[in-house]
Amino acid sequence: MDFVNSLEGRLLFAVPKKGRLNHATLNLLEGADIQFRRENRLDIALVKNLPIALIFLPAADIPTFVGEGRVDLGITGWDQVEEHDAGVREYNHARRASVDATGTSDKIARSDRVMELGFGACKLQVQVPEKGQYVTAKDLIGRTIGTSFVSLATEYFARLEAGDDDQGGVSPRKMRTKIIELSGSVEAACALGVADGIVDLVESGETMRAAGLKAIDTVVDTQAVLIKSKSPSKPELIELITSRIKGVITAQRYVLCQYNIERKSLPEATKVTPGKRSATVTTLDEEGWVAVSCMVEKKKIALVMDDLTRLGAQDILVLDIHNAR
Numbered sequence: 001m002d003f004v005n006s007l008e009g010r011l012l013f014a015v016p017k018k019g020r021l022n023h024a025t026l027n028l029l030e031g032a033d034i035q036f037r038r039e040n041r042l043d044i045a046l047v048k049n050l051p052i053a054l055i056f057l058p059a060a061d062i063p064t065f066v067g068e069g070r071v072d073l074g075i076t077g078w079d080q081v082e083e084h085d086a087g088v089r090e091y092n093h094a095r096r097a098s099v100d101a102t103g104t105s106d107k108i109a110r111s112d113r114v115m116e117l118g119f120g121a122c123k124l125q126v127q128v129p130e131k132g133q134y135v136t137a138k139d140l141i142g143r144t145i146g147t148s149f150v151s152l153a154t155e156y157f158a159r160l161e162a163g164d165d166d167q168g169g170v171s172p173r174k175m176r177t178k179i180i181e182l183s184g185s186v187e188a189a190c191a192l193g194v195a196d197g198i199v200d201l202v203e204s205g206e207t208m209r210a211a212g213l214k215a216i217d218t219v220v221d222t223q224a225v226l227i228k229s230k231s232p233s234k235p236e237l238i239e240l241i242t243s244r245i246k247g248v249i250t251a252q253r254y255v256l257c258q259y260n261i262e263r264k265s266l267p268e269a270t271k272v273t274p275g276k277r278s279a280t281v282t283t284l285d286e287e288g289w290v291a292v293s294c295m296v297e298k299k300k301i302a303l304v305m306d307d308l309t310r311l312g313a314q315d316i317l318v319l320d321i322h323n324a325r
């Protein structure tokens with residue numbers, strides 16, 4: 001098939017081709033009924049039931065493709081979007097300083113965040129040896145930092161060196177802190193004497209603890225996001241996809257809780273289960289009793305059931321939601 005020509009007229013949607021965000025992203029696409037079949041080794045797949053082409057890319061490259069408007073939509077980590085944007089800011093800063101002392105307008109190729117997707121949550125943190133001499137991030141000024149997030153780390157330490165949170169006046173080129181790029185296993189850098197501190201992702205904290213490191217500051221709080229280019233083709237299709245994905249996320253986050261309770265306990269019970277908008281209450285055949293049905297956040301359901309039982313609720317049922325709008 002001539003794939004390049006078959007992209008004509010289709011919305012281009014970039015998704016992580018491998019790594020930590022791949023599986024959850026594919027689940028999301030399935031839940032949103034975006035049907036495709038990916039040929040072996042091909043990084044483009046045409047969607048069968050919508051005018052969309054999926055482009056499988058490394059998570060780190062997706063902000064570039066979307067930011068430059070080559071692809072309309074993308075799913076990646078917010079940390080990757082911030083890293084890309086920090087790189088553009090740094091480039092513009094250097095250009096302004098060397099080309100035009102009065103300052104040219106920033107032609108920043110950036111994307112818009114459409115929504116957070118509720119998976120891939122972690123933090124990009126400054127980490128140092130647990131038993132070492134560094135207590136705050138400022139203690140690392142003038143030292144060597146290992147990271148895969150060179151632009152964010154550069155911006156972070158440039159600001160620290162400038163002594164304020166404002167971007168103005170920061171010159172990464174004149175920094176005393178040395179940022180060195182590592183492409184993986186960043187946590188090994190301190191123990192092996194390559195770096196004094198690192199800037200790396202932390203989820204459970206296991207990797208950091210196993211490497212004898214501790215976090216002393218957070219650079220970015222991140223999770224997977226849906227981003228779109230500044231001027232996407234087919235805005236109405238983007239709205240449709242966004243609304244479908246929202247439905248899948250809501251369904252993943254909530255369960256449906258149903259129970260019977262005496263009407264006199266209803267005011268207290270609806271405080272425990274207020275529902276997303278409000279609880280649905282129906283009268284039961286039995287005098288003085290009502291049935292309540294409402295959405296509850298999955299992570300809170302055990303506590304909610306405990307509270308309802310205490311209030312005298314009976315026949316408490318918890319049901320999965322497959323989709324929601």
Ligand SMILES: Nc1ncnc2c1ncn2[C@@H]1O[C@H](COP(=O)(O)OP(=O)(O)OP(=O)(O)O)[C@@H](O)[C@H]1O
Pocket residue numbers: 016018019020021058059060076077078079080120121122201202203204222223224
């Ligand atoms: N430990 C983690 N927990 C949760 N999310 C993570 C974790 N590590 C990375 N991520 C998220 O996943 C994104 C992609 O990370 P990943 O390490 O999978 O990179 P990759 O380039 O896709 O794959 P690989 O590391 O296999 O080359 C990160 O930018 C971050 O948003």
Ligand SMILES: O=P(O)(O)OC[C@H]1O[C@H](OP(=O)(O)OP(=O)(O)O)[C@H](O)[C@@H]1O
Pocket residue numbers: 183184185186187200201202203204205206207208
């Ligand atoms: O806090 P944790 O749950 O332990 O997760 C954090 C680790 O996960 C990521 O590495 P990854 O496994 O992607 O391997 P990498 O070292 O090749 O980047 C990240 O770079 C940390 O090393």
